[in-house]
Amino acid sequence: MGAAFCCLLWGSAYPAIKNGYEIFQIATDDLPGKIVFAGYRFVIAGLLLLAFAFLQGKPIARLSRQQYSQLAVLGVTQTAIQYIFFYIGLAYTTGVKGSIMNATGTFFSVLLAHFIYQNDKLSINKVVGCVLGFAGVMVVNFNSQLMDFSFSLMGDGFVVLAAFILSAASLYGKRISQTMDATIMTGWQLAIGGLVLTAGGYACGGTLAFHGWESVAILGYLALLSSVAFALWSLLLKHNRVGMIAPFNFLIPVSGAVLSAIFLQESILEWRYALALVLVCFGIWRVNVVRGSRVN
Structure with a gap:
């Protein structure tokens, strides 16, 4: 149940971000405004994680100069650069x-x-999983008449690029986590990356005007989902076998698609969405089953 809850939170970020643009009245072409919006979310999320670690009695500031430098690099790449592409892309798809x-x-x-x-070399199952996953990505971009291939560089392309940057930065974070508590590492990198986003957005003329309690609620929710999901996911991995928890990742695209259709009134009844979801989810399952069995 805990793993499913984490994936539900991560999946809900997609419609929540688009709703956030509407509530904060951020126009589609308002890049600085989107950057400020992202910055606020991750500064708050990082502070919440650091507070969580502090309450656990962990030394959140007892780090070497080298570790702070590593956190700065991780924060700029994994949080700042990655989310610049992600937020822009989501606005155009x-x-x-x-x-x-x-x-x-x-x-x-x-x-x-x-x-x-x-x-961690490629295996037959991993190759099959990757092929199925990317097949799902290809399917979802065909229009309902299969007469055209719909792919927006500013939308779909930027979301895929953000996913690649996140993957590369996560491997760097894995190396850093060998000498640092994972919760503290993530809290600092979120806070640092969030500060970079906020400062950069304001420097480019961005603003963030709050419009009543809905603004506070959506921003608070986006920050909480990052903090709570990561903390709970780390706790689950600590007390359970990786092979038991990892397959739940397939729920993220499912919950994201379903919640987007519900809250954003987007169509999910077309055959391409159903087929793409099946392909992506089965592909993730195949990859994670192999990973889990090797770890354990």
């Missing part, structure tokens, strides 16, 4: 397509790990 496109990050991680780690 539908929530349903965005949730599926972002699932390509799993396959990028598998491919990058093949070239970096000697004990």
